[in-house]
Amino acid sequence: MPNTYDLISTNVLTSSATVITGTLPSAYTDIQIRASLKSARTASGIDGVEIYFNNDTTATGGRICLYNEDGANSKEIQAIGSSTGKQIGGVPTALLANELFSQTTVDLLNYLSNAKKIFYSYHSVQRTGGATRNIWRTAGVWDSTAPITSFTLRNFNNNFVAGSAVSIYGIKKA
Amino acid sequence: MTEGTDLYTVAEINCNDNTTTYRPMTDEEIAQMDAMRIASEEKEAQRIQEETAKAAAKAAAHEKLAALGLSADEIAAL
Numbered sequence: 001m002p003n004t005y006d007l008i009s010t011n012v013l014t015s016s017a018t019v020i021t022g023t024l025p026s027a028y029t030d031i032q033i034r035a036s037l038k039s040a041r042t043a044s045g046i047d048g049v050e051i052y053f054n055n056d057t058t059a060t061g062g063r064i065c066l067y068n069e070d071g072a073n074s075k076e077i078q079a080i081g082s083s084t085g086k087q088i089g090g091v092p093t094a095l096l097a098n099e100l101f102s103q104t105t106v107d108l109l110n111y112l113s114n115a116k117k118i119f120y121s122y123h124s125v126q127r128t129g130g131a132t133r134n135i136w137r138t139a140g141v142w143d144s145t146a147p148i149t150s151f152t153l154r155n156f157n158n159n160f161v162a163g164s165a166v167s168i169y170g171i172k173k174a
Numbered sequence: 175m176t177e178g179t180d181l182y183t184v185a186e187i188n189c190n191d192n193t194t195t196y197r198p199m200t201d202e203e204i205a206q207m208d209a210m211r212i213a214s215e216e217k218e219a220q221r222i223q224e225e226t227a228k229a230a231a232k233a234a235a236h237e238k239l240a241a242l243g244l245s246a247d248e249i250a251a252l
Contacts, residue, residue: 009187011185011192011193017185159183168189
């Protein structure tokens with residue numbers, strides 16, 4: 001029977017936070033991070049969210065992002081060498097009390113290897129105060145050969161609200 | 175903590191016992207966050223500026239094509 005992803009942990013914020021960080025266990029071959037996020041900013045729109053690894057905010061990286069807002073196709077590319085190439089999507093603001101949380105999944109395959117790391121994410125969000133929906137599909141590079149031991153999700157503009165949640169899944173080593 | 179007003183908080187999740195601890199950022203982390211936020215805002219402003227310029231150029235091109243006698247349907251078909 002093939003290996004599959006097991007739930008490692010689920011954490012729900014009981015208080016707001018600007019960044020969410022977690023240390024990854026080493027007993028797995030691949031990791032999947034699933035996050036349900038909303039920004040505390042009380043204005044219409046969306047706020048940016050990005051991911052970085054091992055608390056490294058300066059290493060070069062890059063990404064290609066396919067982005068769609070209500071059928072308007074567009075793409076956004078940030079080349080290797082960009083220090084701002086870590087955005088994976090946006091989170092809805094808290095202008096409306098019952099606004100949706102964004103849904104985010106980040107795949108880290110072979111995250112302990114000594115090769116440079118590619119990560120994939122898929123992300124959907126509805127823009128608060130408007131009718132638009134956004135879908136992001138991102139392939140990014142963290143330009144480092146260090147094993148990934150931790151991750152950080154950061155809200156560009158404000159805090160993540162209490163109730164935001166992060167679950168970690170992993171495929172156990174044989 | 176009041177949501178949205180008290181920035182610079184770190185939520186550290188523990189994958190082993192599902193607990194989360196909260197701490198204020200260090201001065202170094204705050205400086206890092208501020209620099210990243212400014213870079214993000216500059217990038218967003220640049221994106222908006224580029225989109226606005228592109229839309230203006232497109233509108234101007236449509237006007238020129240219309241002045242040449244093309245119909246709206248013909249312009250849209252280009």
